[in-house]
Amino acid sequence: MELQKFQYDNKIVKMFAYATMLWGLVGMLVGVIAAIQLYLPSANMSLPYTTFGRLRPLHTNAVIFAFVGNGIFMGVYYSLQRLLKARMFSDFLSKIHFWGWQLIIVLAALTLVLGKTTGKEYAELEWPIDILITLVWVVFGWNMFGTIIRRRERHLYVAIWFYIATFVTVAMLHIVNSIEIPVSFWKSYSWYAGVQDALVQWWYGHNAVAFFLTTPYLGLMYYFLPKIAQRPVYSYRLSIIHFWALIFLYIWAGPHHLLYTSVPDWAQSLGVVFSVMLIAPSWGGMINGLLTLRGAWDRVRDNVGLKFLVVAVTAYGMATFEGPMLSLKNVNAIAHFTDWIVAHVHVGALGWNGFMTFGILYWLIPRLFQTKLYSEKLANVHFWVGTLGIVLYAVPMYWAGFMQSSMWKDFTPEGQLKWQFMDTVTKMIPFYIARSVGGTLFLAGAVIMTYNLIKTIKVGNFLEIEEDQAPALIGEYHAHSHDHWHRWIERKPIQLMVVSLVVVAIGGLIEFVPVFLVKSNIPTISSVKPYTPLELQGRDIYIREGCYTCHSQMVRPFRSETARYGEYSKAGEFVYDHPFQWGSKRTGPDLARVGGKYPDSWHYNHMLDPTSMSPGSVMPQYPWLLEDQLDANSTIAKIKAMKRLGVPYPESYERNAIADMEKQAQEITANLKKDGIETLPDREIVALISYLQRLGKDIKAEGLKAQK
Amino acid sequence: MSIDNFTIKLILFSDMSAIFIMIGASLLLAIGFLIAFIWSVKNNQYEDDYTPSVRILFDNTSLDEEKINTLKNTEITRTKNK
Numbered sequence: 001m002e003l004q005k006f007q008y009d010n011k012i013v014k015m016f017a018y019a020t021m022l023w024g025l026v027g028m029l030v031g032v033i034a035a036i037q038l039y040l041p042s043a044n045m046s047l048p049y050t051t052f053g054r055l056r057p058l059h060t061n062a063v064i065f066a067f068v069g070n071g072i073f074m075g076v077y078y079s080l081q082r083l084l085k086a087r088m089f090s091d092f093l094s095k096i097h098f099w100g101w102q103l104i105i106v107l108a109a110l111t112l113v114l115g116k117t118t119g120k121e122y123a124e125l126e127w128p129i130d131i132l133i134t135l136v137w138v139v140f141g142w143n144m145f146g147t148i149i150r151r152r153e154r155h156l157y158v159a160i161w162f163y164i165a166t167f168v169t170v171a172m173l174h175i176v177n178s179i180e181i182p183v184s185f186w187k188s189y190s191w192y193a194g195v196q197d198a199l200v201q202w203w204y205g206h207n208a209v210a211f212f213l214t215t216p217y218l219g220l221m222y223y224f225l226p227k228i229a230q231r232p233v234y235s236y237r238l239s240i241i242h243f244w245a246l247i248f249l250y251i252w253a254g255p256h257h258l259l260y261t262s263v264p265d266w267a268q269s270l271g272v273v274f275s276v277m278l279i280a281p282s283w284g285g286m287i288n289g290l291l292t293l294r295g296a297w298d299r300v301r302d303n304v305g306l307k308f309l310v311v312a313v314t315a316y317g318m319a320t321f322e323g324p325m326l327s328l329k330n331v332n333a334i335a336h337f338t339d340w341i342v343a344h345v346h347v348g349a350l351g352w353n354g355f356m357t358f359g360i361l362y363w364l365i366p367r368l369f370q371t372k373l374y375s376e377k378l379a380n381v382h383f384w385v386g387t388l389g390i391v392l393y394a395v396p397m398y399w400a401g402f403m404q405s406s407m408w409k410d411f412t413p414e415g416q417l418k419w420q421f422m423d424t425v426t427k428m429i430p431f432y433i434a435r436s437v438g439g440t441l442f443l444a445g446a447v448i449m450t451y452n453l454i455k456t457i458k459v460g461n462f463l464e465i466e467e468d469q470a471p472a473l474i475g476e477y478h479a480h481s482h483d484h485w486h487r488w489i490e491r492k493p494i495q496l497m498v499v500s501l502v503v504v505a506i507g508g509l510i511e512f513v514p515v516f517l518v519k520s521n522i523p524t525i526s527s528v529k530p531y532t533p534l535e536l537q538g539r540d541i542y543i544r545e546g547c548y549t550c551h552s553q554m555v556r557p558f559r560s561e562t563a564r565y566g567e568y569s570k571a572g573e574f575v576y577d578h579p580f581q582w583g584s585k586r587t588g589p590d591l592a593r594v595g596g597k598y599p600d601s602w603h604y605n606h607m608l609d610p611t612s613m614s615p616g617s618v619m620p621q622y623p624w625l626l627e628d629q630l631d632a633n634s635t636i637a638k639i640k641a642m643k644r645l646g647v648p649y650p651e652s653y654e655r656n657a658i659a660d661m662e663k664q665a666q667e668i669t670a671n672l673k674k675d676g677i678e679t680l681p682d683r684e685i686v687a688l689i690s691y692l693q694r695l696g697k698d699i700k701a702e703g704l705k706a707q708k
Numbered sequence: 709m710s711i712d713n714f715t716i717k718l719i720l721f722s723d724m725s726a727i728f729i730m731i732g733a734s735l736l737l738a739i740g741f742l743i744a745f746i747w748s749v750k751n752n753q754y755e756d757d758y759t760p761s762v763r764i765l766f767d768n769t770s771l772d773e774e775k776i777n778t779l780k781n782t783e784i785t786r787t788k789n790k
Contacts, residue, residue, distance in 0.1 A: 236757045
């Protein structure tokens, strides 16, 4: 058999590695700043752009899509070429992929600090960026499948299966969850509303964890762990079985993020069942990773990269044990909305993703630059600083979460709630401080690594041309008895066209089905009415400022919650919420029934200085809301968009919208004046107050009707 | 009322039509994975469940583990490449 010579593309791997290091530092730094703001709100420097509600989405997007994203591509581009014995399909596509992804990251950073957000967690980016993500993702897939087709190794190693599952599933999730109707270039409304939006969002959100943070990293584990340890994986058979089990189970687990909410019980139960089952394939991967090192633990002692990988796989094991536990309704009742969840995701993010990435970088950079690591000692320092950082981060957060939840649920013997919400906030401060120290240590470790790797790169010599040879793959297209199925398409243009049409039609179907279904958004509670134009504007300010990052809008059917917040939330209350704003964390109290609870002036003063109304509050000040003028011109477009989504505003209501809006604003201004506050009716604060005062009120009218 | 009717009513009348999209998309994906699985089995991808795990350890490129380990310092590397 004739050997074919070819070269690996190391340059693209190097570029993704650099991007991983850079965005890792940025994402973690933003995380530390956000963590500090939780006990020192003034750390936002009184700027809207750097306030928690905008930094938190920036942090999550940066570490998930920029740091881990580039880490995935770095690992995939390195391993795929070697596993398939082929250069990447197209250098041009590789470049488009790289620069396109960096462009997305920069655009994301800019728009998020400017408050351009869809208000859906982990999917905050607005529609033009969503389209860009789709295009770049397709380029990635095209490049990957092109390489697979041109491979010289017939067997697809298990890592490649993980990459394929990642590509396909992320594409689908992103498209389905991002269906939104644009209002302007940087504003859109989710196509789904309320309960439906929540379900789609967490179906996406959980699978972002599954197919962006887990499956690609399992693929990397299956390549880099054996490579670094110089040992074959413990059981190749187990890797195949757990791969197929994992991808078939993961997709159904999403509703465990919505336990005890207004989502129907059967959907919640479905999520619980699949989440519990997930422990088997998850631990299959963890066990397989750790047992790969059986009899080779001495290498872990000597190889710093392996140390990182061992902690990463252990963290994966812990997080995937905890996940199914948290999916049990009785555990979830305690943990949900608390810092326990924050601890859980950070064991995964810092331990699994962070340490895996570090371990790979320590191995990869010296090889790409044909040298030894600049300092093993510094790398060991990084290992211990980072590990300590994870512990210092996670332990206080577990403690805080459990403690806060217990306080929320505590009743006096007389049957009264024992603690004010504020009491449970001030008790959190020491834990928040400890957490920010843990995060800072983790960041410090990453800085040490960057220094170490830069030094390594400086003395090294980049291996741009790495040659390899392998025989061409013959027989692949002429398998024993029959042709490869794809040949049937390739040979006949008509068939090719038909199949392409089917593929495109499936995509189109997924996009257009919601258009028809949206008509069935029939309100189930007749007293629930669409938002007034002013309230709608106020709601968009609520979304812009990221209020949902600290406040939930979902009263769960527990005595402790109905006693604190009022009647539990009903599905029918959210039918006009595009997007839903249930939130996932209660740093501040739930707002589902805040409407009418305080006078308008309370909200005005509270936004100006939260501590003036609730001493001890860690909420940031929002002085700009008092000064900035509301963009009234967008009202008509917003009402029109809502009508297209099936919100039943009266016929040609957009003509009266502005007049109605001004009228309501005048009422609130007059109300404020009674309490001695002078403000212009066209300020943003007025719209925000109108929205807050509306929250959870409609259903009360239902109660009055019933009484009559 | 049978369970089936009850479930159907829940889906139709509890504002849950998005579930059709999700179940549809998830099933589509699952069918895709199923096809991929059947293909992989028929393609004899899993005939050998040992060699692939060992094969990845051997790269016949200029940068195998032996060579990296023998690199005493970077100067050697530099002269080598020039």
